[in-house]
Amino acid sequence: MTLDSRVAAAGDLFVAVVGHQADGRRYIPQAIAQGVAAIIAEAKDEATDGEIREMHGVPVIYLSQLNERLSALAGRFYHEPSDNLRLVGVTGTNGKTTTTQLLAQWSQLLGETSAVMGTVGNGLLGKVIPTENTTGSAVDVQHELAGLVDQGATFCAMEVSSHGLVQHRVAALKFAASVFTNLSRDHLDYHGDMEHYEAAKWLLYSAHHCGQAIINADDEVGRRWLAKLPDAVAVSMEDHINPNCHGRWLKATDVNYHDSGATICFSSSWGDGEIESRLMGAFNVSNLLLALATLLALGYPLADLLKTAARLQPVCGRMEVFTAPGKPTVVVDYAHTPDALEKALQAARLHCAGKLWCVFGCGGDRDKGKRPLMGAIAEEFADVAVVTDDNPRTEEPRAIINDILAGMLDAGYAKVMEGRAEGRY
Template sequence: MKVKELIKNTKVVKSQEILNREVSGIFYDSRKVLPGGIFVAIHGTSADGNAFVQEAIERGASVVVTEKRDLVLPSGVGLIVVENSRKFLAEIADIYYHSPSKNLKIVGVTGTKGKTSTAMILKEIFEAASFKTGLIGTIQYEVGQRIVPSTNTTPESIDIQALLAEMVRAGLTHAILEVSSHSIDQGRIECISFDAGIFTNIASHEHLDYHKNFRNYLESKLKFFSTYLPASKKKDKIAVINIDDVYSRIFINTAREKKLNVVTYGLSRKAEFKAENFTFDRNGTSFVLRGKKFSTKLLGSGNLYNCLAAISTAVSSGISIDTAVSVLGNIKNIPGRMEFIDTGRPFTVVVDYAHTHRALEELLKTVRHLNPGRILLVFGCGGDRDRSKRPIMGKIAARFADRVYITSDNPRNENPNQIISDIYRGIPFWYKRKCELIPDRRSAIKSALSCARENDWVVIAGKGHEQYQIIKNIFYQFDDRKVVLELLKEINN
């Protein structure tokens, strides 16, 4: 494809020496540039792509896209100046891959909690209805039989378009995308033709390191329903909203103003998909929806809402409710989400991704409902992330757990001891005696396992499915689930 074909419908401030050049690929990471490629310099959260223009040229970039009007390039390297490089990247990515989203039924899932579980449940229902479905989410990207570990919940626009194009080539008909607030704010989902959007919930003290305040965070989530879903040229677009969320009315009104078909779910009597007779125990969750009895091994109120979101979307898309009943009965777990570890011991071990105060509270309340002997909680908070939630999470942990082992999560560039101190600061003095501060995560898990007695629950929170720990921007192999099994062998010996 020639450059002139890529840019003919885009807004370019200035260009030179480029129009008839053939494009070998589009890149935003200078380390991955191939000869004859276009390098788009975008502003990342920690780096500016303009700092890597020289490296991109050395690797063979024939055209550079930038917002800098005064950028000087070597002779023979083409230049395109644009007002918004991220938006431009999304536009040319869609053109380069021939607008694959137009050939797929695409559902976007956004919210603070429940995106991954909702997306994976919905994928199972679609597949059971004989819809070949791809997935782009927090845990992994799935294209047919090809599964790739995720790098971002919602990757960069060019990566999304490449995955969607691969899905089309593989004969898939549907795709489900987890849509993060970062991706909405940065325009990574620009030019994707969505058929439906799901709003799970929204909580304060989430991603404030990026959004700065809750209002910005809320507006970012709303933008999916006010801008990106309405912009799709698909017909009969659906907005599926959790009516029980305190901010649901804002999302419902926004969706209706944009002429979207609104579908609501929840426990409220006003919900179109209203769950009744909801109960759960150690063996799973059950509820009644539209006269049908649902049973699933997924535990707790959080998973009830995830199931309702998936069912509402599937049924509103023409799938029979009986198909959903069958699928939920066969789902055993979602990786790293209330995932039980088979230890063969008289106590229970659960690994969960809960890394916000609201998610942690919901997790611990769910476990408490199951009448454990004691709850032994291992958790920490991520570094280089919102610090204001740390004391809040400490207070919640100490309130709902019987023993608390405060440890490292992904400290990144922060001092792990400082993060732990921030958490500990929020714990009332009368709860402090139940807490231990153990910076090494493996040692903290070992302490909890060694302390566990019959009928106790060891709850390991924060990292869930992750198979690494980030310390000083270095990724070390670390999987809570594997570490548990390794430590139990050590304890035995």
Template sequence: MALRATQGDMELGVTGIYFDSRQVRQDGLFVAVPGTQVDGHAFIPKAIDQGARVIVCEVLPEETRVHVTYVQVASAAVALGEMAANFYGNPSEKLKLVGITGTNGKTSTATLLHRLFIALGYQVGLISTVENKINEEVLPATHTTPDAVQLQALLQRMLQAGCTHVFMEASSHAIVQERMAGTRVTGAVFTNISHDHLDYHGDFNSYIKAKKKLFDGLPKTAFALTNADDKRGAVMVQNTAAQIHTYGIKTDADFKAKVLSNTLEGLELSIQQHAVWFGLIGRFNAYNLLAVLATALLLGEEEEEVLLQLSRLKSATGRFETVQAHGLTVVIDYAHTPDALENVLATLEEINDGRAHIYTVVGCGGNRDKTKRPLMAKIAAAKSTKAYFTSDNPRDEDPEQILADMQEGLSPVELRKVLSIADRRSAIKAAILGAEEGDMILVAGKGHETYQEIKGVKHPFDDKEEVKKILALLNQK
């Protein structure tokens, strides 16, 4: 934490650390973090009125109060993370914590690592988009990566529960916002990078730099594991002090795999010169499995035992989950980026081998990166017999406008393969009822989510449950 100036008693004890003035309690410490929407400096007076005795800020107020201590720092976000870590006893220093970053595959990789290390006999923590877990205890997750204070509190709780390992998704937002400041990372994994979150980062180059920042900050005692098949895999680790390791399927790498077969029942891989059957489906999961294996080996585990336990694991919730009935195969997947959607559809194409039709139900989220909408639409139209464009989480946007954005740029031929139905339930129903025995239906975009966000309200909606209800209706015919 780079100090610039101090004013007042620096020997004060504080009862808690806050960056939301509404949560400040008596004798607390308030950190004024400049945000994308609001600037915490504007809430310094309110924080003091709430009982804050210490103010940490980047710019000192013009008027200061006598009984309050002020600490001016270069970065309030970094200070927040480092102070939170100190406040909770620096739990990450006593844990083997691995951060996983990338556009796609973060949740699957983190979840598989959590399940693997539990199977190997460890006490393990998980911090992910879907859920946070202490061993098998589930804790709700509101963000992919918690805020700096929540993160340190969660790590302390994991440590107290006996955890030795923690596997954490590191989102680009969290990295840029310094939510991991003060956290010691044992290793970091890069899965891949493609078009996403440009509404926040502004351009693709800034998005790459955000991911890269995780590796730039690694100590020399850590490991940096990168995907050799991703053209930006080498960029991620070019300035890291950590020990660099690679994994790949197409190119030479430290950890190698080859897909021997890919079916709806699972994957057979030649992995590190072992032929192994896995219960996960799709070539993209071959990368996830390889990243998990490599991470486990870098953490000192035995290869044969890791492969044995990995072969018994299932995929994360909402990641290529299948429901089969009446000769139909419905796949529910979280794919919400162009690359993820293309990977899932490529898997269906490979498994299908031209024997049946593929129908895709897909939408794009509101108040998010608009530039990916036509890209996802084009992929769905190109790789599907018929594509049903619908709502994802429209949030504050007009669902019809999102659908119009998706269709923009599609050729007349592609448009003939598209049916736009704003109501997601109706779109899923139309796709299933329009299919015939042997066909495949992909319901993409929401995966594990059990709600649909419309105008600030989260309405109950679970793709998997909706699919089951519609398939049950076929029994009544």
């Protein structure tokens, strides 16, 4: 089953959807020439919904609202893979990758065969293959899940993007649990404003089979959602939970940051405990608590989770620490939003005994409004800021740098290094 006529082969089912940039029905002749067995295409109107025609001996089935129905169709085609493993969806602006990785690692330590799907890639732990999008097409998602089931996966933690929710890419998935990390400025080039961005994220709980709802109560949006989700699990490290008011809950009671990570004491509906974490920063404590609450809500024993917690590994590219004798400590993080950059710098400061340098840039053809905000944050929270190139795409790299510098009060504060290679030295 494929949406791409270029890879459609003999015996395939080609799906011709009407997209934002192209009408897949234009490529039906190409797919037929390449030997596809059948075609599903967007109907012209409701009157032709369900109509079946034949083109050069190939049946063409016309369906209205095909994009909205595609996840369910692909699920049927691939034998409903989300019925055959424990699927956890994680949405939010920041923390999706770390939380999914922690969920997959932890569940595997408890005996599951675990997989991840998201920004880093898709696959069983240790066999992840890079992908282009956080959440693939509706067909890709079902196909990937089916492949994971075939490989023996019993647990999968999936990043769920706002684009994927709005575009119905996960509409027919049956999540065992759905985790909300936080909401801050991102993707406004697509959603327009924060109200629409929040509405997109809320779709995971309002329009999907979300299973157990796990919500970050330290986030303002999360607290609003908890009021609408009485059965949700509330998670906090900032004392935003009143155990007498919430149904199920988990909160940090004490966090001690040190050179190698953090010691976290917590209480919860399932009992109390202490975890020694190798992850850096307060936001990673939040990510870990969200993962812990999710696994507890799914029925994994607290005692087993506590026994295995110390074996959880830091996530590649997420507050990842590199050290060498006589050299500065280097921390690499994916932070690409104002909120994420602020939290990353605050996290690094907790573990920093000397000067804190921040080397960063902003990607091209994305939300331009966040660039000066990130410049201001670097100026406020770092001792030295080095502004360099990220992926400029079709934009002029220097124009992106100037947008960042515009947010700084002192124009001479930042060091500018054009070219990512130069910025590494």
